[in-house]
Structure formats: structure tokens, C-alpha cells
Amino acid sequence: RSEVDHQISRFQGHEEESLSLMRSVLGSMERVYLKRNPTAKAILDLVKSVDDADRVCYDHLAFRTFGLKGHGIDSMASFFLDYGYKQQGELRFPAKKLKALWFSPPSGLPHEDAATGGGVNGPLPRIFISELLVDQLNPQAQEIIEKYIGTSGSGYKHATLASALGSLTWKKPLFSDFQQLAKESEYAAWTLVNGYALNHVTISTHRLKTHLTNIKSLNLFLQENGFRLNSEGGVLKVSPDGLLLQSSTVADSISFKFSDGFTESVPCSYIEFAERLVLPQYKNLRAEELKEFHRRDGFEVGNADKIFESTSKEQLTRRTG
Numbered sequence: 069r070s071e072v073d074h075q076i077s078r079f080q081g082h083e084e085e086s087l088s089l090m091r092s093v094l095g096s097m098e099r100v101y102l103k104r105n106p107t108a109k110a111i112l113d114l115v116k117s118v119d120d121a122d123r124v125c126y127d128h129l130a131f132r133t134f135g136l137k138g139h140g141i142d143s144m145a146s147f148f149l150d151y152g153y154k155q156q157g158e159l160r161f162p163a164k165k166l167k168a169l170w171f172s173p174p175s176g177l178p179h180e181d182a183a184t185g186g187g188v189n190g191p192l193p194r195i196f197i198s199e200l201l202v203d204q205l206n207p208q209a210q211e212i213i214e215k216y217i218g219t220s221g222s223g224y225k226h227a228t229l230a231s232a233l234g235s236l237t238w239k240k241p242l243f244s245d246f247q248q249l250a251k252e253s254e255y256a257a258w259t260l261v262n263g264y265a266l267n268h269v270t271i272s273t274h275r276l277k278t279h280l281t282n283i284k285s286l287n288l289f290l291q292e293n294g295f296r297l298n299s300e301g302g303v304l305k306v307s308p309d310g311l312l313l314q315s316s317t318v319a320d321s322i323s324f325k326f327s328d329g330f331t332e333s334v335p336c337s338y339i340e341f342a343e344r345l346v347l348p349q350y351k352n353l354r355a356e357e358l359k360e361f362h363r364r365d366g367f368e369v370g371n372a373d374k375i376f377e378s379t380s381k382e383q384l385t386r387r388t389g
């Protein structure tokens with residue numbers, strides 16, 4: 069083995085140990101998510117049952133935040149940055165009054181492709197975090213958000229903990245506030261009741277071993293099994309370069325006890341699928357030679373804009389089909 073290989077494998081071993089806390093945090097977030105979202109759990113189980121059960125990998129995990137007084141993207145990102153994640157590109161969604169950043173896993177190391185497990189024990193997922201540009205909302209909506217943020221104290225310093233435990237960092241909301249916010253921004257209403265909970269996990273389809281590796285086959289397979297996919301702008305979202313293909317389910321709903329005594333159904337989380345095609349400069353590589361870095365990286369604003377709709381009332385109440 070070359071000196072470089074040796075260096076890399078030593079560094080890799082060291083990294084992997086130091087990542088054990090992060091992997092268990094991700095595991096706790098995933099547990100909360102699978103418990104609250106039966107559709108996501110059923111799909112994950114189904115894909116595992118037909119593909120390689122131990123090697124279903126996550127492309128990315130996503131979170132939503134209120135971009136106000138430290139409660140925005142940074143509150144969730146700091147943990148990942150401490151564990152070696154690197155901030156990548158910014159995406160803007162002016163109509164939705166949102167901004168997002170994504171973070172790549174500890175870089176330059178082969179553990180991405182060398183990981184032997186799946187899920188949170190597999191290649192580390194990218195992290196996608198968005199925030200609502202609260203100061204662009206109407207004054208009433210801003211007031212509501214500020215009221216809850218005001219009850220949160222230092223909650224923003226413990227975003228990952230809250231997510232891993234499935235707790236809100238602010239007081240339980242009033243149904244009237246939820247309704248009022250939903251009129252201005254469905255994202256705001258979602259975040260009020262779900263807080264830092266995992267918004268979705270994304271199955272990396274090109275890492276699957278069966279025909280489901282093709283996202284179109286996976287979409288068809290899920291629809292044949294009675295699952296409803298987000299149809300906004302068409303089920304399959306394709307980046308302008310044609311290399312990033314994404315689809316997602318319609319979010320599960322959960323019964324939520326509001327502080328004013330109402331128990332109402334609210335949107336919870338969904339599951340997404342992403343296929344990253346091989347970049348043109350690597351198209352002659354043999355399948356066994358292909359690594360994740362040979363494929364289209366990053367996110368796409370046009371795709372993401374439609375995937376956000378997976379928790380929208382319009383998608384949740386749409387007739388099956």
C-alpha cells in the first residue's frame with residue numbers, strides 16, 4: 069500500500085471514532101421521524117425488503133428553521149460544522165421567503181464510499197437546512213413567531229438535542245396561531261408545530277442494488293404499492309443539467325394537541341428520493357469504479373421549490389392519483 073493509502077486509512081479510522089456521537093444523534097432523529105411518520109417507515113421497510121436491506125443509504129437529511137435571532141440555519145448547522153461538515157451553496161426562494169444552505173460531510177475521505185452500513189451508519193448524508201426570512205412576513209405573522217421564539221430562551225443552542233428528542237424548544241402553540249401563520253406561510257405553520265424535527269430523509273437511489281436504482285422505476289413501484297407522491301410540477305423533478313433527479317411522498321399528518329385544547333391534524337414529515345447521475349467527464353468509468361464524487365453533487369433551486377410543497381395543504385388534500 070502506498071503511503072497515501074496508509075495515511076488515508078489511519079485518518080479514516082480516527083474520523084470514524086470521533087463520528088460516533090454524530091451517528092447516534094442522527095439515529096435518534098431518525099427514530100423520532102420513523103415513529104411519527106408511518107408512510108416514511110413503510111417505504112423504508114418496503115425498499116429494504118426488495119433491495120439490499122443493510123445498505124439503503126441516505127443522500128441527505130433536511131431541517132426547517134425560523135430565520136430570527138439565532139434560531140435560523142446556524143442553530144442547526146453548528147453541530148454539523150463542529151463534526152467536520154462543510155458549508156456549501158446557498159439557495160434562495162423569494163416567493164416562499166426562504167433561504168437554504170447545504171453542508172457536505174467531512175470531506176476528502178474515502179469513508180463516503182467505504183462505509184459498510186446503511187442509513188445513519190452508512191456514508192454520511194449531506195445536510196440541507198432552510199430558514200424562513202421572518203422579517204419579510206406580514207406584521208401579524210412576525211409577531212406570532214416572535215412570541216414563540218421569546219419563550220424559547222437558549223433553545224436555539226440546543227437545536228440538535230431538541231431534534232433528537234422530538235421536543236419543541238418553544239411553548240406549545242395555540243391552534244389560532246397555527247391557523248393564522250398557515251395563511252401567510254405554510255412553512256411557518258409547519259415549523260411552529262414540528263420545530264427542529266427531521267423534515268425528511270432522502271434515499272439515495274443510485275446506491276440501490278435492484279431496478280429501484282432507477283428513480284423512475286422506484287416512483288412507479290411506490291405508486292403501484294399505493295403510495296402518493298408529490299405531484300407539484302410533475303412527480304419527477306429534474307435539474308436543468310438533467311443530472312439531479314428527485315421525487316418525494318406527500319407528508320404524513322399527525323394529530324397535534326394545541327395548548328388551547330384543540331386536537332387537530334397537522335402536516336408532519338415526508339420521505340424523498342434522489343438519483344445523482346454520473347458527470348459527463350466520468351461517463352466512461354466502469355460501474356465498479358464509480359464513486360459518489362463522480363456524480364452530480366449539490367441541490368437545485370427549481371427541484372427544491374417543488375419538493376417544499378410535500379407538506380402543503382394542496383398536496384395533502386389532493387385526490388389520489
Ligand code: OOG
Binds near residue numbers: 368
Ligand atoms: C426542503 C425541500 C427541498 C431538496 O432536496 O431540494 C429539498 C423542505 O421541504 O424543507 O428537500
Ligand code: NI
Binds near residue numbers: 128270
Ligand atoms: Ni431534500
